[in-house]
Amino acid sequence: MAFKRMAQALIGVLLLAILSACGNSGEESDKELMVQFVPTNNDGTMEAKSEPLADYLSEKLDREVEVTVATDYSSIVEAMDSGQVDIGIMPPAAYVQARETNGAEAILTSQLGDYDQETGLPLEGELTNTFKGEILVRTDSDIESLEDLKDKKIITLSPTSASGYIYPIAEMREAGINPTNEVTMTTVSDIPSELSGVLSEQADAAFVFEGARNVFASFFTDDDLFEELRVLYLTEGDIPNDAIAVQPDMDSDLKQEIKTAFLNMKDDKKGSEAMAIWGHQGYEEAADAAYDTVREYTEKASE
Incomplete structure (x- = not known):
């Protein structure tokens, strides 16, 4: 009898453990x-x-x-x-x-x-898993090369942004420009602010991602981004x-x-x-x- 009661108790404990495990599994599967x-x-x-x-x-x-x-x-x-x-x-x-x-x-x-690197326009039906960093200047700017950015005012994104800071800065260093003391940099929180800064001549250039003029064209109803801004430079490095x-x-x-x-x-x-x-x-x-x-x-x- 004692053995029977012990067996029943053991079965009860096992059933409780199984039900508890099932309950925890259900909670996990329903977790937000x-x-x-x-x-x-x-x-x-x-x-x-x-x-x-x-x-x-x-x-x-x-x-x-x-x-x-x-x-x-x-x-x-x-x-x-x-x-x-x-x-x-x-x-x-x-x-x-x-x-x-x-x-x-x-x-x-x-x-x-994907984008046509000559025109800056989208390539119909073409997809890519990488992109370039893009440096934009005003169309009427006399800046013609990466080296010409020396002593200029540049608007960037956060130092943790690949296209808005890291890749352009790295390639400026490779071109012999020290961004720490040979340019004046201002950090903003988004790309429309960067574009506005260049359009309004508060800055000479902006670091953005490839195709930014297409993506944010609708934000600028009084400006034609393709008429007023041009691509000075595309980074050599591809960004995932x-x-x-x-x-x-x-x-x-x-x-x-x-x-x-x-x-x-x-x-x-x-x-x-x-x-x-x-x-x-x-x-x-x-x-x-x-x-x-x-x-x-x-x-x-x-x-």
Whole structure:
């Protein structure tokens, strides 16, 4: 009898453990996912524009998804490092910084529309997983080469921006210009502010990403960016596109579900609408080594 009661008690304990494990598994599978991205401008509309992404991912992943906007490049790195964010749509330099502290793992690289480097216009149907840094000056400027930027005023983005700072600065150093004391640099928070600064002659040049005049043309109803601004220089180095990154210790099945959801976006009406926030036109498997060049350029820029 005693043995029977002991066996029944043991079975009860095992059942309780199994039910508890199932309950915890269910809680994990229902856990809300936090997504964050860095906006291309600070016009106050990006929060609302992120709703299609939250809706799409919630539907495809069958769980609640919240999308937030990072205040800048460093804040998304901090959010990934601290585990506050599960999925980061990360600019290349921000991703490399988070990767080095084991705060992020790239599962996909974004694809962007490619540009004709002679005209600056989009190449219809052409996609690329890299882009160039671009230095813009006024069309009537007498600046004709990278070397001519010496003693000029330049508007840049954060020192953690690949195209808005790191790559142009690194290549200026290679051209024999010391950005620390041979140019005057002003940092702003977004590209429309950079473009405005050059248009209004507050600065001589701006560091932006390739195709910026196309992307932000609608922001300038009184200016024709192609008539008033020209490309002085495209960086020789290719910059890898944004990374879709997750927490490195995320469940492998969930990583695969997220990867599949992003890969299918371009073939889904709601997905295409969601991608439009950043101009992404698709995703492909991440070649993590492709981001090594960002680290190399960061070291050159800081010499």
